[in-house]
Structure formats: structure tokens, C-alpha cells
Amino acid sequence: MSRHDHWMKEAMNMAEEALASGEVPVGCVFVRDEKIIAKARNRTNELRNATRHAELEAIDQILLDKELTPEVSQYPLSTTTLYVTVEPCIMCASALRQMGIREVFYGCGNERFGGCGSVLGVNKELGHPVHPSYNTTGGFRREEAIMILRRFYITENTKAPVPKSKANRVLKTEIL
Numbered sequence: 001m002s003r004h005d006h007w008m009k010e011a012m013n014m015a016e017e018a019l020a021s022g023e024v025p026v027g028c029v030f031v032r033d034e035k036i037i038a039k040a041r042n043r044t045n046e047l048r049n050a051t052r053h054a055e056l057e058a059i060d061q062i063l064l065d066k067e068l069t070p071e072v073s074q075y076p077l078s079t080t081t082l083y084v085t086v087e088p089c090i091m092c093a094s095a096l097r098q099m100g101i102r103e104v105f106y107g108c109g110n111e112r113f114g115g116c117g118s119v120l121g122v123n124k125e126l127g128h129p130v131h132p133s134y135n136t137t138g139g140f141r142r143e144e145a146i147m148i149l150r151r152f153y154i155t156e157n158t159k160a161p162v163p164k165s166k167a168n169r170v171l172k173t174e175i176l
Helices: 003-020 054-064 090-099 142-153
Strands: 027-032 035-041 081-086 103-108 135-138
Touching (some): 003 027, 003 081, 003 103, 027 054, 054 081, 054 090, 081 142, 103 142
Parallel strands (some): 103 135
Antiparallel strands (some): 027 035, 027 081
């Protein structure tokens, strides 16, 4: 088993935990010096916060642990590699770039929201005057990542917020 496959297996364990919690099953691990320094899963339903993707949950763990970021650095993830089950979305790909991630390995592409090339290449295809680009490689445990997503999407997402009906709304035309 390659080291990439080993770390991706750990990310898949976090995705399984997300699935068991009724979340979109995305999991990740951040690795530095061949050790996991943070791992997380999606918590958007649990926290009722659409920004609580696995990557951002793990970044928060890293930033809050002074031993992992002993001094404030412009790029606290510059010696860190991310393994994530699904290509980071545009929001997460941007955050990773701003944090200076070294590289990203992911399972399957994200055809709707992918920020590492599937929809938009935030990781390196978009120029930026300050933040360095990073390389991404997809396809690690791809089939397994797709199947766990399929297992989630054939069920009702009962924990997601229910949108309010707009059928009875009246357009207010008076502006004060």
C-alpha cells in the first residue's frame, strides 16, 4: 500500500463517520512529517453552517493548536499535505491557497463545485499576486469515494435545513 493510499484510507474513515452522522460523506486528513496533524469530516448539517466543510474544520484544529502553528506565519500549511475524499470546493480550495497548503490529493472530482480544476482552478490556474499555487492529484480511492457519496444521496438528507415556502409571499413594492 502506498503512503498516499494509506492517508486516503484515513480520510475515508472520516467520510464514513460523516455518513454515519447524516452528513455529506467527505473526510480529510492533514499530514505533516508523515503524521496526521488534523482530521475532520463535514459538519454542515450538525452545526447548521454551510461553511463547515471537512477541510475548514481541520484547518481550525490546526490554527487553534499552538504546537502545530508555533508562530504566526503567512502560510501555516506550507509543509503540510491534504488528503481529502472529494476534490475541494471553490471555497475550500481558496482557503487552502490562502493558507499556503503544499499539495492536495483527493479521491473523486467534484463536478458541481470543484475548485481544483473540475469547475474552477483556484489551486493554480487562477493567478494571484500573493498566495502561492499548489498541486493537486486526484483518483486515490476514487471508486470508494464515489460509492460513499452514492450511499448518502440515495437517502433523504433529513438533517438539512428545510427551506421556507415562498408560495404565500407578497411582493412589497413600497420602499421606505
